[in-house]
Amino acid sequence: MNYDEVVQLKKSLAKAISEEKTSAILGIMKQFNDEVVVTKELLKKTDIGVFIGKQRSHPNADIARLAKDIVKKWKTAVQQSDPSKTNTSPKPNSDTINTVKVEDGGFVKPNPVDKSLTKRENSQGEISTPSPSLVKQENSFSENSSPSPGTPKIDNDRVINNKGDRSFKKDNVKYATGDSKRDKCIELLYDSLAFDSTHGSEIILSRAIKIEQIVLDQFDGEPEKQYRDKLRGMISNLKDKKNPGLRKGVVSGDITVQKFCIMTKEEMASEEKKARDREIQQVNLFKARGAGPTQAETNMFRCGKCGERKTTYFQMQTRSADEPMTTFVTCIVCNNRWKFC
Template sequence: MSVEKDIIKIQHKLQNMSDENADQSQALDLLKALKDLPITLDILTKTRVGMTVNSFRKSCNNEEVITFSKALIKNWKKLLNGDKSTTQETKKEKKERKKSEEKEQKIETKKDTSKPVIFPTPSTTDAVRLKCRELLVSALKTDDENEGCASIEELADELEDAIFLEFKNTDARYKNRVRSRYSNLKDAKNPQLRSNFIAGAITPAQLAKMTAEEMASDEMKTLRNKLIKESIDDAQLATVQGTKTDLLKCGKCKKRNCTYNQIQTRSADEPMTTFVMCNECGNRWKFC
């Protein structure tokens, strides 16, 4: 557990260094500390540290840090593929492996051809779940290249798996949850939700449980807050006791049974605004 805590601390520091003007002088020391930690396949999968290192590498301008990051990710890839530990290799195998790695590093320094770390995801043979995963993949795919360390397919699988774990079956509630995630991720008016999910700002577990209000775009949230405020203002106005009069005529039902209130809505030197409500049909209007 202490290894995971150390990894998480280093991850936070690397993420803070990803900003354009951040001080990255300690980046190499942090990466070396990661290399010295006894990272297992289980820890690598849980912490997703590979995504953090790969993302930091893309924002870094130090060639030594970039080269070390690539080498670190390659070592983790070997762990994922089940390669033998270097302590079990013969001297001849060590020598050949070292030459091969140095050759590959020289080639990648000239041309960046490294691929992101692929982490294992839960698998399923259920036809309904597989269809839902395909639906989520189609919502995440665009013409732009994926900049995340995880693949689109992996993110879709993890999101579907998080939804399934909540309902434990593929009933109507499960399907409705998948459809709502699909609609919001596909929404061209809300690209920020998809970007945040792919970048890792929103995890699959979080997106699986987010409400429609939480997934809405900033523009929709602003509009919703405005409508709520207007509704509250209307309700408050309706509860204020006004003055009844038969001098005002309702333009809707044409009857003279009204109640009016006068409120100072502008500066003090301006006349008050009169709000009128028809007691017969409920029609409301205002005039200055």
Template sequence: MSSKDLSLDELKDLQKQLSKFATSSDSEAILSIFSKLKSGLSKPTEDVIRQSKIGVAVGKMRSHSDKKVADQAKSLVKDWKAIVDKQRAQSSSNSSKPSSSTASPAPAGTKTEGGAIGNGASEVSLSSTPSTTAATPASSTTKIDFEILNDKVRNACLKLLYQALEIGKENHGWNDSQIFDAAVAVEAAILANQGKGSVTADYRNKVRSLSLNIKDKNNPDLRARVVEREISADVLVTMTNEELASDKRKREIEELHMQNLFKAKGAAAQEAETDAFQCGRCKQRKTRYYQMQTRSADEPMTTFVTCTNCNHKWKFC
């Protein structure tokens, strides 16, 4: 990077800011960060993007509800990918040149370095540049050895976790070693936490249930957070199914909980009609309400309101 470019620490700080804005509607703040990145990261390198994880944060903004934010994110991604691809092509070209006219050709099995930015963004996935040499393309996968644990069951469980974590790796730019390291950490945490150091029924059940949660097509964020170590393996293996669920599923659970609360009001809870409340959906003031003690006795009662016009329900304390 040039002397005018942002430092690695500055990039990490911007990455954290963008992550906080992932579900925010504050478009101006996001665009301000994009402006800093555009002027302060004119010639990013693969190492910088990997170490700062700035690519991951920008990549997530491509699906932002604000079209301007989404377009700016796509533009940054496109520019960075072009720059990094060019660097990779130059590096490949330089490494393929023979040192002398009598130099021996590289063995047929020789591989160039990994085909994607390790902890970098899904948007900066480095598809291999066409090569005129006989070397293996940069996108070739690394051979993974699953027979490292000296236990047949644990090796099988490790492979199961790896297969769950590798889903969608091309879209994120993850390399095989990065995924494998995450799988090894998760398997070890399950062995220590659920298995208490041994291959038990609890160990097997946790591996099975966790792999199902990880490979859920409706929950890609969980996979990303595990592979990119946003969730540590020790924390992951203690999370409940509700905590592992996707945001969509969490909303469904909350809505179901709300419905159950309304249905469980009991015979003693009498509804009364009032125009004191305005429906947030249809803006009418034709409502019914009742109150229930849902918390400790020294806390105020919870009021449950139903709009008689559109049947919208809400509660407040």
């Protein structure tokens, strides 16, 4: 499979992932596994290793498992095809470590490592330091490593401790698109989703990345201000401490990323704010007279609150033209208000 075919297949996979079509995702990834003869040059040009590597944290177990198998297979193939990756590296107790480690399809060359750290880190695997050119760096958490001070401990994609005190920096998350503005938006999205969440950082990061990508695609070719304003509104509603249901729904998947990205600010608002808005709307409807006549006084209506028949009313077209007008009634005695069609 040549460069153009890999790029085209990558686009198909991205579309299937955004539409959450599990069978299509598995089919395309199997094509990558069976038909792609990977080389270091192909990985660098297409960035497919990074893209496949991201799916290792996919909520679907089959997709995540297949992604891990593909990354492992490609890593082995590239190392075997490069003579410099054979067993000619110095022993672990040397001053420098010259081995190369593949992470999510990208290649990084480690910097010299202090001897005092060599034995401890070699017990966990090869030592590597990501280069600045690496598009996506590995999350610093691993199943075999201990969390550093102040870092949440991950256990089966759950975070223990530090609830309510989490952020992109405090979770020590590493991710970069190469565009500083996009990186900042992803970081802010992560902060708004994570600060009181008990989910693993990989899940939260994947949600933030997908949200930013969908919004970017929505406003592709349009003024950057629309992209920023859309994200600003989303982040504001996600950060609202009185709106935990929205955060939990997006992170858990109860509210899909696709649905969240097309929700209006009103739909994202907390239940408290929605109730307040409905109340204000009711008051405004009663106050609105339009160009119609002033409200008339009548005894046709009986107040359900005080039982008096001293009322005023007016009518207004609040629905489509073929629907009957809405009658708004106000009790003169107790100021109770109601409406009917």
